[in-house]
Amino acid sequence: MLQDIRKSTQGTTAKIIVGLIVLAFAFWGVESILLGGSSNAVAEINGEEVSPVELQQAINVERRRLVSQSGGEIDPALLEEEALTQGALQDLIARKLMLQSARERGMTVSNAQIGAVIAGMPQFQIDGVFSEDLYRAALGEAGYSPNSFRMAVHDDMLLSQLRSGLAASEFATPAELATDASIIAEMRDIRFLTVGLEAFQDVGEIAEGDIEAYYDANAESFRTPESVDLNYIELRAEDYRQPVDEDALRVAFEQELQNAGYQTESRVSHIMLVQGADESDDAYAQRIAEVQAKLDAGGDFAELAAEYSDDPGSAASGGDLGYTAGDVFPEPMEEAIAVLEPERISAPVTTDSGTHFLLVTERREAAPPSFEELRPQLEHTLAMDAARDELLRVVEALKDLAFNAEDLSGPAEELDLEVSEVEGVTRDQSEGLFANDSLRQAAFSDEVLGGGMNSDVIELSPEEWVVLRVREHHDPEVLPLAEVREQIVAQISQERALAAAEQAAQRAAAAVRAGSSLVDYAADAGYASQVELAVNRTNTTMPRELLVDAFRLHAPAEGESSVSYVAAAGGGFYVYELARVTPGSLAVLPEIQRESLRRLISGEYGSLIDSAYRQSLREAADIEVML
Helix, strand or coil, X not given: CHXXXXXXXXXXXXXXXXXXXXXXXXXXXXXXXXXXXXXXXXEEECCEEECHHHHHHHHHHHHHHHHHHHCCCXXXXXXXXXXXXXXXXXXXXXXXXXXXXXXXXCCCCCHHHHHHHHHCCHHHEECCEXXXXXXXXXXXXXXXXXXXXXXXXXXXXXXXXXXXXHHHCCCCCHHXXXXXXXXXXXXXXXXXXXXCCHHHCCXXXXXXXXXXXXXXXXXXHHECCCEEEEEEEEEEHHHHCCCCCHHHHHHHHHHHHCCHHHCCEEEEEEEEECCCCCCCHHHHHHHHHHHHHHHHCCCCHHHHHHHHCCCHHHHCCCCEEEEECCCCCCHHHHHHHHHCCCCCECCCEEECCEEEEEEEEEEECCCCCCHHHHHHHXXXXXXXXXXXXXXXXXXXHHHHHHHHCCCXXXXXXXXXXXXXXXXXXXCCCCCCHHHCHHHHHHHCCHHHHHCCCCCCCEEEECCEEEEEEEEEXXXXXXXXXXXXXXXXXXXXXHHHHHHHHHHHHHHHHHHHHCCCCHHHHHHHHCCEEEEEEEECCCCCCCCHHHHHHHCCCCCCCCCCCEEXXXXXXXXXXXXXXXXXXXXXXXXXXXXXXXXXXHHHHHHHHHHHHHHHHHHHHHHHCCEEECC
């Protein structure tokens, strides 16, 4: 049926319908269909609307966060808009409530503070210096305009003020500090012996009946994983690489020499004045004249940039814009920079973005490399550019052919490609080409696995594409006993050795509880023993699993001890005796630890009060969700 649907979409009627849909999108935009217009609020919080644009941006931010956290390996279903919408909307509502609360309390953030924060963000810096170009490029890639990002930073700083105030309202009292210190700094005297697994490995012959019984009881553990055998076509740009013409290399070399990296570059600072929406021409001209007068009087350029410049990105760094080779800034600026001597200030320069006072702080020249030095790099770049172009041509042809093909042999023959085979690909494949999550999802999809279709031509990278088809599907099945017999024998032997070691640990614990000395008992039985005095929770000389278990025991009564045992991480058991518990004291803690304890308690309380405050705002708010 899926094949019939695919074929039907190639008909004239279907193409006309698709064409009408495309025209509708072109004239009215996708928003008119998906969101019904950007003016329709998706929620309202105390009279303040949440727009579809705000929600979409929140969804995009959350999607990028999930991809970043997962390192790119994530189930695409988790990134679907439907899966992210409600969570993003609830986060937006919580954020709006906190911002409303901050504004009600008169909290503000100055433009200078915002500019300083933006200028100090490392993602907008090159060699520690703010880059206007990098700033704008990064914002565009993230879906922000400079103004919308500036507002986002403003809101983040406002929220930070509110949270800091809430956190500062909580503190640890002396009694709380003393109580926590008595637990955190508590010390314990512990004696322990180690019952190793080595002495119990010889469990004798495993009876055939025991092997069969274990196999029958644990049959599900011996199933093969579900798997598929696949036919696939892999396209790689490297396979289409051809020798590069010498003339093309020479042309590329000349073009490379014109690159800004090999030209004279000027490092520029500016003071930019932008006419406000409500600012008259006279007032604007007066501001320009005021800056000009202060510069003429010898005023410090960096200080004046911080005070007067309307460019928040550069103002906090003395107006620094980084380097230009004549092609970075608007033409009027580049013309002025070209004739400006270093450490000289230009007359006002007008561009579409405002009026600029320019200062060239440095000028440098770079010697270009020779043709032979650049040849390997140019050869690789030109060859791979051509190879990628040819690859994409073949990919597009393969997409059309594979869409309706009964298998992959026809498209492969027509495009002179090779069909490869692979067997036993599982849903959790971790090696080889099909360790790629996109390929595995395609192989086990309903359309490919259930419908017997070719997959889409899947992009693994701009230089690698794959289309696949399931040749055979293997359901999980129980392996025969003969194939897992050795595994079962090893498992039974291990379990019996552990059981014997645990019985030995129980005997040792019982003997110590009955009054035997743990150290003497260990010596008589041939076990290693150890005594640790005044052990705290951060001790690193004792096995971690033993330390954790020993600090779970109740303190023994005066003159008595507590005895227990715990499994060792590498096999075997530790039998231990807790002889004495000394409560911690705040007075004996070093000052650095006392301060750390204060911060820890205050942080925990601050988190609790922040959560309670958010909940109280939500309970008191008038919230209407329209989705």
